[in-house]
Amino acid sequence: MTMTQTAKQESAFRSFARSNTAIGALFMLPAAVFLLCFLTYPLGLGVWLGFTDAKIGRDGVFIGLENYEALAGDSVFWMAVSNTVFYTLFASILKFILGLWLALILNENLPFKSFFRAIILLPWVVPTVLSALAFWWIYDAQFSIISWSLIQLGWIDTPINFLGEPNNARASVIAANVWRGIPFVAISLLAGLQTIPQSLHEAASLDGATPWQRFRFITLPMLTPIIAVVMTFSVLFTFTDFQLIYVLTKGGPVNATHLMATLSFQRGIPGGQLGEGAAIAVAMIPFLLASILFSFFGLQRRKWQQGGQD
Amino acid sequence: MASVEFANVRKSFGTHPVIKGVDIEIADGEFVILVGPSGCGKSTLLRMLAGLENISAGEIRIGGQVVNGLAPKERDIAMVFQNYALYPHMTVADNMAFSLKLKGAPKSEIDKRVKPAAEILGLSHLLERFPRQLSGGQRQRVAMGRAIVRDPQVFLFDEPLSNLDAKLRVAMRAEIKELHQRLKTTTVYVTHDQIEAMTMADKIVVMHDGIVEQIGAPLELYDQPANLFVASFIGSPAMNMIKGKLDPNDNAKFVTDKGIVLPVAKAPESAKGRALIYGLRPEHMTISSGGIPAEVVVIEPTGSETQMIMRIGGDDITGVFHQRVSAKPGETIGLSIHAEATYLFDAETGQRLV
Numbered sequence: 001m002t003m004t005q006t007a008k009q010e011s012a013f014r015s016f017a018r019s020n021t022a023i024g025a026l027f028m029l030p031a032a033v034f035l036l037c038f039l040t041y042p043l044g045l046g047v048w049l050g051f052t053d054a055k056i057g058r059d060g061v062f063i064g065l066e067n068y069e070a071l072a073g074d075s076v077f078w079m080a081v082s083n084t085v086f087y088t089l090f091a092s093i094l095k096f097i098l099g100l101w102l103a104l105i106l107n108e109n110l111p112f113k114s115f116f117r118a119i120i121l122l123p124w125v126v127p128t129v130l131s132a133l134a135f136w137w138i139y140d141a142q143f144s145i146i147s148w149s150l151i152q153l154g155w156i157d158t159p160i161n162f163l164g165e166p167n168n169a170r171a172s173v174i175a176a177n178v179w180r181g182i183p184f185v186a187i188s189l190l191a192g193l194q195t196i197p198q199s200l201h202e203a204a205s206l207d208g209a210t211p212w213q214r215f216r217f218i219t220l221p222m223l224t225p226i227i228a229v230v231m232t233f234s235v236l237f238t239f240t241d242f243q244l245i246y247v248l249t250k251g252g253p254v255n256a257t258h259l260m261a262t263l264s265f266q267r268g269i270p271g272g273q274l275g276e277g278a279a280i281a282v283a284m285i286p287f288l289l290a291s292i293l294f295s296f297f298g299l300q301r302r303k304w305q306q307g308g309q310d
Numbered sequence: 311m312a313s314v315e316f317a318n319v320r321k322s323f324g325t326h327p328v329i330k331g332v333d334i335e336i337a338d339g340e341f342v343i344l345v346g347p348s349g350c351g352k353s354t355l356l357r358m359l360a361g362l363e364n365i366s367a368g369e370i371r372i373g374g375q376v377v378n379g380l381a382p383k384e385r386d387i388a389m390v391f392q393n394y395a396l397y398p399h400m401t402v403a404d405n406m407a408f409s410l411k412l413k414g415a416p417k418s419e420i421d422k423r424v425k426p427a428a429e430i431l432g433l434s435h436l437l438e439r440f441p442r443q444l445s446g447g448q449r450q451r452v453a454m455g456r457a458i459v460r461d462p463q464v465f466l467f468d469e470p471l472s473n474l475d476a477k478l479r480v481a482m483r484a485e486i487k488e489l490h491q492r493l494k495t496t497t498v499y500v501t502h503d504q505i506e507a508m509t510m511a512d513k514i515v516v517m518h519d520g521i522v523e524q525i526g527a528p529l530e531l532y533d534q535p536a537n538l539f540v541a542s543f544i545g546s547p548a549m550n551m552i553k554g555k556l557d558p559n560d561n562a563k564f565v566t567d568k569g570i571v572l573p574v575a576k577a578p579e580s581a582k583g584r585a586l587i588y589g590l591r592p593e594h595m596t597i598s599s600g601g602i603p604a605e606v607v608v609i610e611p612t613g614s615e616t617q618m619i620m621r622i623g624g625d626d627i628t629g630v631f632h633q634r635v636s637a638k639p640g641e642t643i644g645l646s647i648h649a650e651a652t653y654l655f656d657a658e659t660g661q662r663l664v
Contacts, residue, residue, distance in 0.1 A: 199395035202362050207409035207460070208383040217408070221399045 049278035056272040067279035076255050077280065080263040085287075087174060087259060088238045094178045095234055096227070099185025104215075106186065107193045117190070124183035132247035135176040139163050139248065163249050166256035173257050176244055181237065185230055192226030193219065232295035236288060260284050312373030312463040312496055313338045314359065319368035321354055328354055330520040331368070336498065336513070341490050343499045345507040346517035346543070352500045353468055355517070359498060360389050360466055372463055388457035389466040392473065394449045396441040396456075402428075403437040406455045427458040430489070447478045454489065465490075467499040471506065483509055504544050508532070516540050538660040541589050541653060547617060550627040552588040553657065556581055562649070564588050570602065570623035573649035574664065581654055581663050589653030589662075592617070592630040597637075601644035606637045620645065 016022055050067055054060025071077045106117055123131060138145055139162035147159035162172045196219060204214045242261040245251060251258035251266060258266075260280055268277020314336040321329035329351045336342045344352040357363040359370055361382035369376050377385050396405050404411075406427060407420045415423075428434045431451040441449055450470060457465055467486070471479045487510050490497050501507055507514045508528045516523040516531065516539070523543075524536040535541035541549050552572070557563035561577045564586070572588060604620035604627075611617075616635045619628050622645070629645070637643050654664040 197393065197395065199391045199393055200397060202360075202382070203389070203391060203395035203397075203456075204408070205362075205382045206360060206387065206389050207456075208412045209408075213412060217412075218397065 046278050047282055049274055050282040051279075052275045054274040054278075056269070056274060060275050063275070067276050068283070070276065071279060071283065076258070077263065077283075079255055080258040080260050080280070081283075083170070083257060084239060084259045084261075084284075086170070087177070087241070088235055091174050091177045091181065091238050092231060092235050094174070095181045095185050095238075096231055098178065099182050099230075100189055100227075102182060102186040103189035103193055104219075106190050117187070120186055121183045123180050124187075128180065128243040129247055131180060132176065132244050135172075135179075135244075136248055139172050164253055166253060169249055169253060169257045173245055173248055176248065177238060177241060180244070181234060184237075185234055188230040189223065189226060192223050192230075196222050228295050232291060235291050239287060239291070240284065313371075314342075314464055314496060314498065315369075315371040316355070316359075317369045317371070319355070319358065319365060319370060321351070321358060321363065321366045328520050329358070329366075332517075332520075332522055334515055334522065334525065336496060339494045339496055341487075341497045341499065341510060341512045342515060343501060343507040343511035343513075344515045344517055345501055345504055346523075348502055349519075350517040351520045352502075352517045356389075356466055356468055356498060356500045359464075360387055361385050386463045387466055388460040388462040388464075389468065390450075390453045390457055390470045392469040394441075394453040394470075394473075396449055396452055398441050401438050401440055402433060402444070402452050402455075405441070405452055406459045408456070409460050423459050423461070424455075427455045430458065430492070431455050446474050447482060450474065450482060451485075454486070458489075458493065461495075463496065465495050465497040467497065467501075469501055470499075471501070472503075479506075486510065505546060508544065514544075516543060518543075535589075535653070535662060537662055538587060538589075538655045541655065541662070545591060547592045547628045547630065549653075550588075550590045550592065551655075552590070552622075552625045552627070553585070554588055555583070555586055556654075558582065564652075564654070566623060566625060568623035568625060570625075572602070572622075572652070573647055574652055574654060575650045577654055577664055581656075585657035586663070587655040587657050589655060590627065590647060591651065592628045593632075594648040594651040595629050595645050596648075597631060597633075597635065597643055598646040599644045601646035603642050604645045605642050606639050609635060609637065609639060611635075 049060070051062055051064060052060030053063050053066070102120065106113070106120065110116060137143065141159060141161055141164060144159055144162060146162075147156070150156045151159070161168060163169045200218055200222075201214055204218050209217065240261055241259060242265065245257055245259055245262045246265070249257045251262045255263075260283065264277045264280035264284075266277075267273050267280060271277070314334075316332050316334040319329055319332045320327065332351075332355060334342070344355060346352050354363055358365050359372075361377065361380060361384075365378050369378060371377065372385060372387070397408065400408065403424055406424045410420045410423060424437075425434070428437055431454060433448070433451055433455055436444065436448060436452075441452065444452065450473075453470070470486070471482050474482060483506060486499075499506075499510065511528055513525065514528055514531055515525050518539050524531060524540045526534075531540055531544050535544060535549075538551070542551065552566050554564055554566035554572075556574070556577055557565050557571070561579070561582070562574055564572045564574045564577075566572065566588070572590075574588070602622060604622045606618060607621055607626065608619040609616065610619075611634070614632070616631045616633070617628060618631065618635060618637075619626055620643070621627075652664070653662055655662050
């Protein structure tokens with residue numbers, strides 16, 4: 001009796017071990033461990049810290065929503081939120097328009113096409129800190145090459161205070177971010193443009209479409225799925241931007257360019273208020289989720305992209 | 311509707327000439343097929359007519375008007391592409407109406423033109439579908455519908471059937487021909503398939519390597535090919551070609567390089583002594599016991615006819631017989647050749663002598 005039972009159990013175990021499910025699970029294990037250690041754990045820890053009064057060098061205790069309540073009444077936090085939204089919105093729109101424009105140009109038959117396509121990626125491959133340092137010099141209060149050129153041209157008399165004045169500083173960091181982000185948008189959209197068959201453009205021009213109408217009725221609608229993906233990524237990158245601001249302005253002047261990411265870092269690490277920093281970082285999640293859901297539901301596969309029944 | 315003329319048209323890509331001086335005249339309402347092997351320049355010629363490629367030299371006229379400098383949309387032509395080029399993000403109705411919408415036609419007029427076109431092509435129940443939801447043949451019809459709605463001067467077809475399976479191709483062939491008979495619009499059609507050309511065209515233009523080899527009605531090309539290229543390109547199975555010379559003493563005898571004597575009709579004196587190629591269509595022979603001995607290599611019965619590959623003194627020839635053949639591979643049978651239906655070509659120039 002017991003013999004048969006053990007035999008049965010063993011065969012059940014064996015058949016499980018031999019099944020595809022078991023092998024599948026085994027193959028997924030390394031990836032799962034990796035994700036748990038490096039993604040889930042830090043994220044979970046961050047969320048937990050947001051509910052504590054942890055400081056550097058001291059484990060916090062659970063304090064519920066106190067951090068968030070404090071933030072709700074914190075004008076600097078709200079300025080960082082509005083800065084981040086503003087920064088993301090303007091930078092993304094500019095990156096989209098300029099990136100699409102660049103992609104359309106690169107899609108034409110230019111001489112040295114592949115050379116230009118390669119060189120366009122430069123701002124993207126240069127380490128952010130390096131390019132931010134370059135921009136730091138470009139925006140320098142005394143030695144700015146822009147100010148110098150404009151003075152030489154006689155257009156202005158005194159150097160522009162790029163990073164010292166709140167609105168100038170905001171525009172300057174957006175410009176630097178756009179410069180850095182264009183290649184990603186341009187190259188991705190270029191890839192999308194190349195999936196549009198040439199014959200569609202030819203058919204449209206035979207149908208009487210002007211170049212603008214070809215763009216409006218053929219290129220743009222066929223590019224929307226790729227635009228949706230690219231711009232979602234672009235928005236996520238921009239919203240969580242840290243390096244550029246940290247090198248260029250450190251959030252100044254007077255917190256005018258603080259983004260949520262930089263404020264979170266400043267409060268959490270140099271400021272030592274780990275709990276509060278974590279809470280600011282966690283506060284970014286709803287925005288990011290919203291933008292992902294927007295692209296998921298608003299811009300998901302169109303009906304025409306789906307196959308039919310027959 | 312309009313006539314179309316190519317006058318000494320040339321085209322080079324860089325320094326590489328692809329169209330080397332082409333003259334074709336297409337009458338109003340004619341169905342003309344450009345046929346040739348791939349790379350012969352037929353598609354390029356069609357795209358030049360459409361305005362999608364520049365013309366390096368010469369003139370193209372549509373309805374008497376030189377169109378060299380006109381943009382595609384000003385030429386009043388409609389084209390059916392090999393891959394159909396349907397707009398994937400538009401429904402069938404929108405695909406067909408696109409050109410009218412661009413012109414700003416009112417909805418009532420669009421309906422008035424799209425509905426009958428859809429009716430003709432049997433697409434009425436598919437108007438709200440997207441191209442992805444259609445079969446190959448249906449897509450093909452939508453592409454034609456888009457052209458019909460335009461009511462253009464000239465229809466252009468660029469290998470429209472090559473993406474369809476064999477059965478559908480035969481059906482669409484008949485449909486396109488019927489459509490042309492109904493609409494009577496001048497049509498220029500490009501294909502590499504000589505069967506398509508033979509079955510559909512009023513006039514065939516055989517192209518090869520950037521030049522026109524011969525222009526003529528289908529049976530004219532079949533019966534009187536101008537040269538070796540046309541003779542071997544038109545007809546399936548292809549014409550048998552055997553190298554040899556005329557018998558110096560008898561103009562009615564052709565001696566192959568392997569020494570076999572084949573019958574010829576009325577060879578001119580000029581053919582004597584030259585290297586020649588003997589042309590014989592597969593159907594112009596019958597099996598007879600007293601004929602030229604031929605060893606059977608392969609027998610391919612198709613039911614209505616029998617194809618046989620046979621060896622005559624080392625040269626393989628194909629024969630088509632409208633009877634059941636009882637011979638087995640390896641056996642030797644007698645072939646009688648219809649001398650009056652044979653051809654002789656100059657082996658050097660390729661021109662037909664008889």
